[in-house]
């Protein structure tokens with residue numbers, strides 16, 4: 001029997017849908033998957049080559065828990081170059097097996113039981129369980145379709161109490177594609193400073209951004225010392241299965257995260273870290289090509305979704321998801337997801353998986369071919385028409 005700690009964590013609705021879609025495919029049913037949380041392009045060759053080389057040279061043993069110094073240095077250079085923040089590679093950066101692990105360690109490192117952690121919603125599925133594992137209390141901040149799911153300082157302020165310890169920010173956002181910038185970012189930073197909060201900034205979609213420019217909250221005055229910046233290689237370099245991420249923060253936080261790693265994962269995979277250096281130091285042309293393609297698909301899918309009667313979809317400014325409101329057809333997004341899978345052969349993710357604020361919405365990943373996107377929307381439209389009758 002699972003521990004009470006684990007029993008508190010709700011099983012994911014996404015897994016249920018993914019399993020059903022897989023089973024249908026295995027039966028030979030033509031299912032178009034718009035559920036993917038990963039780029040559809042291959043990992044760039046120069047990154048693979050760096051891994052092959054490392055393995056050939058016998059770089060196959062435990063590394064320092066915090067990650068190899070050369071990779072930490074490459075990460076520090078990247079943060080200096082892109083985010084204009086200086087971090088000491090030996091003290092203020094930790095390499096992790098994925099951004100997810102870095103986020104989990106960050107929450108564990110700073111939250112005491114009962115601490116409130118603010119989470120803007122709709123939000124990525126793993127933040128709430130992470131806070132629950134740490135015995136903290138997730139406090140959700142609603143964001144709304146009418147505002148383009150933008151988070152405002154006022155909305156954050158309303159949820160701050162004496163118990164608030166941190167806020168988890170995710171820009172560009174999964175699932176909404178909203179980007180945090182300008183006045184909102186400044187207002188949130190001011191609140192963090194005024195109330196002594198830590199910002200855990202999940203910047204995994206930083207490079208997959210369209211009209212906007214990514215601004216790291218740690219670069220705002222007074223925020224470097226109260227931000228844990230988390231990033232990784234999964235989305236930018238199509239490396240989801242490689243499991244490589246990192247965090248940058250003050251020494252005491254990195255030391256705490258390192259202690260967790262020491263007694264759980266030991267170290268990130270040795271040769272994958274070598275590939276990480278190649279990703280950061282090699283040509284970034286691969287990223288530009290991928291983002292250009294994503295932008296084309298985004299424009300197409302958002303247009304098509306808005307053409308479906310009574311469906312609305314805010315244009316996402318980042319990531320590779322369209323988050324569309326289907327509540328005119330069915331308010332229960334899991335029910336609608338099942339319906340679309342069965343009747344249209346299209347797999348999407350129910351908005352409810354991203355919290356209460358996501359109910360009535362569906363998340364459609366456009367990390368798939370334009371042909372699949374066109375076919376999927378056509379089929380969905382047909383099935384919805386039948387639903388109307």
Ligand SMILES: Cc1ncc(COP(=O)(O)O)c(C=O)c1O
Nearest residue numbers: 037098099100124174232234245
């Ligand atoms: C918002 C967000 N953060 C973090 C992650 C995890 O990334 P990684 O593969 O580096 O663990 C994901 C992956 O889907 C994500 O969507």
